[in-house]
Amino acid sequence: MRCILAALFCFAGAQQLAQASSPAVEHSIEVVLKTDTAEILIKDRLRVSGRERYQFQLAAWLGVESLLLDGQEVRPLVQGLEYWLALPDRNTHELQFTLRGEVPARDSQQKSWPALLSSSGDDGFFLPGYDAWIPRDEGGRTSYRLTVTVPVGQRAVATGKLVSEQLTEDVYISTFETLNPGEPPSLFVGPYQVAERLGNGLRLRTYFHEDLVPLAETYLEAADSYIQRYQQSIGDYPYSDFHVISAPIPVGLGFPNLTYVGRQVIPLPFMRTRSLAHEVLHNWWGNAVSVDYASGNWAEGLTTYLADYALAADQGGEAAQSMRIKWLRDYAALPAERDQPVTAFTSKQHQAAQVIGYNKVAFIFHMLTREIGQAAFDDGLRGFWQKHKHDTASWRDLQVAFERAAGQDLDWFFAQWLLRSGAPRLSLGAHSVNQDEAGFRTRVEILQPVTGYRFQLPVSLTTVDGTRQYDITIDDTLTLVEFVTPTKPLYFQADPDSDVFRRLHQNETPPILRDVTLDPETRTLIASNDAEFTAAARNLASRLMDTQPRFDNLAAAQQPGNSLLLITTHDRLNEDLKLLGLKRPSALPKVAYSAEVWTTRRANGAAVVVVSAANTNDLKSLLRPLPHYGGQSYVLFEAGRALSRGIWPIARGALFRDLGS
Ligand SMILES: [Zn+2]
Numbered sequence: 001m002r003c004i005l006a007a008l009f010c011f012a013g014a015q016q017l018a019q020a021s022s023p024a025v026e027h028s029i030e031v032v033l034k035t036d037t038a039e040i041l042i043k044d045r046l047r048v049s050g051r052e053r054y055q056f057q058l059a060a061w062l063g064v065e066s067l068l069l070d071g072q073e074v075r076p077l078v079q080g081l082e083y084w085l086a087l088p089d090r091n092t093h094e095l096q097f098t099l100r101g102e103v104p105a106r107d108s109q110q111k112s113w114p115a116l117l118s119s120s121g122d123d124g125f126f127l128p129g130y131d132a133w134i135p136r137d138e139g140g141r142t143s144y145r146l147t148v149t150v151p152v153g154q155r156a157v158a159t160g161k162l163v164s165e166q167l168t169e170d171v172y173i174s175t176f177e178t179l180n181p182g183e184p185p186s187l188f189v190g191p192y193q194v195a196e197r198l199g200n201g202l203r204l205r206t207y208f209h210e211d212l213v214p215l216a217e218t219y220l221e222a223a224d225s226y227i228q229r230y231q232q233s234i235g236d237y238p239y240s241d242f243h244v245i246s247a248p249i250p251v252g253l254g255f256p257n258l259t260y261v262g263r264q265v266i267p268l269p270f271m272r273t274r275s276l277a278h279e280v281l282h283n284w285w286g287n288a289v290s291v292d293y294a295s296g297n298w299a300e301g302l303t304t305y306l307a308d309y310a311l312a313a314d315q316g317g318e319a320a321q322s323m324r325i326k327w328l329r330d331y332a333a334l335p336a337e338r339d340q341p342v343t344a345f346t347s348k349q350h351q352a353a354q355v356i357g358y359n360k361v362a363f364i365f366h367m368l369t370r371e372i373g374q375a376a377f378d379d380g381l382r383g384f385w386q387k388h389k390h391d392t393a394s395w396r397d398l399q400v401a402f403e404r405a406a407g408q409d410l411d412w413f414f415a416q417w418l419l420r421s422g423a424p425r426l427s428l429g430a431h432s433v434n435q436d437e438a439g440f441r442t443r444v445e446i447l448q449p450v451t452g453y454r455f456q457l458p459v460s461l462t463t464v465d466g467t468r469q470y471d472i473t474i475d476d477t478l479t480l481v482e483f484v485t486p487t488k489p490l491y492f493q494a495d496p497d498s499d500v501f502r503r504l505h506q507n508e509t510p511p512i513l514r515d516v517t518l519d520p521e522t523r524t525l526i527a528s529n530d531a532e533f534t535a536a537a538r539n540l541a542s543r544l545m546d547t548q549p550r551f552d553n554l555a556a557a558q559q560p561g562n563s564l565l566l567i568t569t570h571d572r573l574n575e576d577l578k579l580l581g582l583k584r585p586s587a588l589p590k591v592a593y594s595a596e597v598w599t600t601r602r603a604n605g606a607a608v609v610v611v612s613a614a615n616t617n618d619l620k621s622l623l624r625p626l627p628h629y630g631g632q633s634y635v636l637f638e639a640g641r642a643l644s645r646g647i648w649p650i651a652r653g654a655l656f657r658d659l660g661s
Contacts, residue, residue, distance in 0.1 A: 024181030025137050027144040033103075033189060035154050038120040042099040044134050049092040054085045056135035059118060062101035070094055081132070097135060103127065106249065116251065123209065123248040124190030126260070129159070129183050141181035148187065149173045155192040157207050158185050159256045161240045179240065180390040182287070186255050188245050197224060202237065207245040209263050215272070219244050222272050226280040230306075233378065235385045238288035242280065254279045256287040277307040284385065292394035296343035296418070301361020302398075309362055317497070324366065324498045326631060327359035329647075331423065332504040333514040333607075335521075339421040343395065351518060351546050351630065363501045364417045370456060370499060371413060372406035380405035416453055417501070424453045424502045426494060427654050429478070439486045442659060446472075446479040446494060458499055462491040469496070494655040508655075510648035511599035514630040515607035517544050519563045523552040527568035527576045533616045537567040540611065540619065543627050554579055564608045567619070573612045582608060587648065588634060594618040597626060598634035599648070 028045040042062070048054050058064070060081060067074055069085070070093055076085040087093055103120035118131045127133045134144075145163075148156035149171050160176035167173075176185065192207035195216035204223050206216040223244065227237050239257035247253075250262040252275060259279035265271050285306075286299035313320040338352045342364070345357030369377045384393070384401035399414045429445030442461065454475040460467050464487045472481055483489070495502070509515075516522050522545065526537040541549040544565065557564060558579060568576050570592060577583060582600055595613040602608055611626075613619035621640030629635045635645040 024141040024143050027134060027142060027146075027184075029134055029144055029146040029185070031146065031148045031156075031187065033125065033148065033150050033154075033156070035120075035125065035151055035189065038103045038105065038125070040099075040101055040103055040133075042097070042134060044095075044097040044099065046095050046097075046135070047092055048087070048095065050090050051087060052090060053087055054095065056083050056085075056137055057081045057132040058083060058099070058135060059101070059132045061104050061118065062099045062133060065098040065100045066096075067098075068094075068096040071096075083135070095135075099134075116249075116253075119249065121248055122191075123263075124192075124246075125188065126247065126249065127187040127189075128253075128255075129186040132184075133187070134184060136184055142184045143178045143181040144185050145175065145177045146185050146187070147173060147175045148189070150189050153191060154189055155194055155207055156187065156189045157192075157205070157243055157245060157258070158187045159183075159258060160185060161257075162203060162205075180238075180288075182256055182290070182390070186258075188247075188258075188260060190246070190248070192246070195220060197221075199224070200228070201240065202227065203241045205241070205243045207243060208266070209246050212246055212263060212266050215266060219266075219272055219276070222276055223280060226277045226307075230281055230284060233306075233381075234284050235382055235389070238283060238389055242283070244276070252279070254282040254286065257283060274308050274311055277311055278303055281307045284389075288390055289385065289388045290392045292392045292397075293346050295394045295396060296341075297346045297357060298361065298393075298395050298398055300345075300348070300358050301342075302365060304358045305362040305365040309366070321497050324363065327355075327363050328498060328502070328504050329509060329512060330355045330359055330514060330631065331501075332509045333512060333518050335519055336422070338518065338520075341421050342418045351514065355518075360501060367417070367455065367499070367501060368402065368410075368413065372402060372408070372410075376406040377402070412454060420452070422450060422503075424448050424450050424455070424474075424500065425505075426457070426474075426500070426502055427505070428492075428494065428657050431492065431657055431659065433489055433659055438484050440484065440489055442483045442485065442489045442492065444481050444492050444657065446474065446481060447477065448474050448479070449477050451477060455500055457494060458497065459492065459494045460496045461485070461489055462493075463487045463489050489659045492657045492659055496655075505654040506605055508653035510633055511601055511607040512631055512633050512647060513544075513597070513599060513609055513635075515599065516563045516565050516609040517630055518546050519607070520547040520550075522550065522563040522565055523557050524549045524565045525552055525554050525557050525567070525576075527554055527566065527572050530616065533569065533619060536616055536619045536623075537611075540567060540623055540626070541565060543623055544609075561602075561604070561606065563606045564602070565611070566608065567611045570612055570614050573610075577610070580608075582610070584610075585634070585648070589636070589644075593636040593638055593643065594640075595622055595637040596634070597622070597629070597637070 025046055025048055030043040032041045058081060067076060076083040103118055103125055106119040106121040118127045118133060146158050150156045152170055152172055155172060156174050158176040160178045163175050163177050165174040193210055193213050195206045197204045197220040204220050206219050208216055223242055231237050241257050243258040245258060245260045246263040246266055247260045248263060253260040281303045285303050291297045291299050309323055312323045334352055334355050340356055342356060342361055345353055348354045348357060380402035383405055384398055388397060395418060399410055403410045427447045429447050431444045434441045456471045457474045458469055458471055460469045461483050463485050524541045526534050528534050566576060585598060585600060588598060595618045597611045600608050622637060625640060625642055629645060632645045633648040635642050
């Protein structure tokens with residue numbers, strides 16, 4: 001179910017903080033929010049030292065009503081969102097801000113990154129720290145004490161430790177404090193029902209809209225068990241609270257000690273399992289240890305490996321392998337020109353970045369575990385945590401921690417997987433089987449034409465006595481392996497469990513939607529004369545394609561060449577397919593669904609996605625759900641609901657050799 005999450009935004013430590021150059025600034029903040037009018041009054045008292053000027057940003061919707069410098073009214077210089085204030089000297093000075101504004105009403109424009117800024121509505125207020133609703137420093141870390149007053153019936157919650165709360169006849173007042181300096185506070189207000197679980201020195205809460213209250217206990221239970229799990233494997237949970245907050249906007253955001261999740265998403269099963277585990281773990285990776293973005297973002301891939309992947313591995317080796325295959329499958333769909341080195345990944349702004357920053361990085365940690373062993377990997381991770389918690393860390397820091405734990409130089413490993421784009425390509429060359437006094441002598445050539453890679457390749461040899469697995473080192477373009485067995489060999493297979501990150505061969509990759517949607521050369525064909533259908537189809541194409549769709553007509557696309565996205569109606573389908581020399585796959589059920597989406601390949605191997613709907617309304621019903629199914633080969637819909645989906649079966653790939661023939 002990664003697909004639905006893929007449409008959300010997941011960015012822990014949402015802002016990319018500059019390196020801490022100045023000491024942390026301490027804020028004492030009082031907020032009064034009138035939820036009926038969205039008016040907000042913010043008083044912020046802070047102390048700065050060691051500077052000649054104080055430079056800060058402020059959200060555009062806020063105005064400075066007054067500013068006192070050591071008790072004297074002053075006026076900062078303003079340009080756009082930037083403010084400057086000269087300080088008399090580098091000693092400690094106190095600044096007192098009074099800010100006033102109206103939190104902008106939520107509109108549909110604010111759904112997408114990077115415009116995910118402060119917003120208000122009847123069902124909740126969102127004031128993320130990166131939007132500078134308190135003066136945002138030019139760099140460095142923030143510590144704060146924040147008191148928020150909201151009308152009774154509303155609840156306010158913020159990043160930081162909840163130190164007190166009070167309910168009077170008219171208002172609800174709550175106070176939050178940082179334990180360690182970090183990012184500026186993020187504030188969430190809404191007509192929430194609060195459920196709580198205390199234990200092990202932690203306070204866990206859900207702030208849910210009323211309709212979600214029945215799910216609160218399940219969430220508290222799940223969050224608790226994930227926190228326990230990661231405490232044991234990594235080190236103590238770095239905060240004193242963890243909250244799950246229901247969001248009126250369709251997001252999945254991670255902040256220190258809380259996660260803010262779209263209210264429509266909270267009831268979905270994947271959210272309280274994989275996605276919640278992922279968000280909980282970001283408190284270690286991304287929040288308490290923040291990312292040094294200059295050398296790339298290691299936190300998403302590490303979190304994916306230790307949360308999403310580890311949960312799959314809990315279900316058994318097969319589930320773990322299918323996740324690795326899915327990552328390889330997604331990578332195979334990435335056109336070479338959109339590939340990038342891991343160190344170039346900072347945050348997920350499109351699908352292509354996810355394929356590298358989440359999947360490839362997670363796969364690299366899988367290979368690292370195999371290279372140095374589970375014990376050294378776990379030690380390395382704990383060492384990294386101890387050294388860097390409440391600090392910023394880079395890929396280099398991770399490498400040092402793993403080298404220390406493993407007692408070996410890993411420069412070659414990190415350099416080949418992080419600094420270059422691309423991946424090894426494996427295939428089998430000639431083979432021979434001869435019988436002599438020693439037994440059966442099997443020789444197989446393994447080809448890996450992309451130079452500069454070194455890795456452990458598991459191979460398996462099956463004889464009439466059974467299957468044995470071996471690890472061999474590949475560090476050349478041609479590797480000859482030889483086995484001597486007492487009984488007759490039957491099969492040889494390289495990488496039988498998909499343990500190596502590599503470019504799959506086309507015969508290992510049944511087409512999926514993403515083969516077409518990630519390819520900027522894809523031609524979109526709309527087979528209809530109906531204006532309304534055509535408009536809906538153009539809209540759908542824009543939602544599906546990762547880049548701007550390129551429209552073409554059926555006649556022009558008859559020459560085999562590019563990948564295709566064909567959008568048509570059921571009654572025209574056969575005619576269109578015939579024109580393009582394509583066939584509806586026989587694996588699909590005969591019954592007609594209101595809409596069907598499936599993949600195939602053209603004669604030259606180019607991938608095709610066919611979207612066929614009974615009518616315009618059925619086509620429109622795909623707008624929301626279909627973009628979530630990029631990893632599938634086919635999806636069948638009835639009235640906008642996906643009733644059936646899957647990946648076409650994989651034929652035995654290029655790394656399998658039948659030795660008996
Ligand atoms: Zn994440």
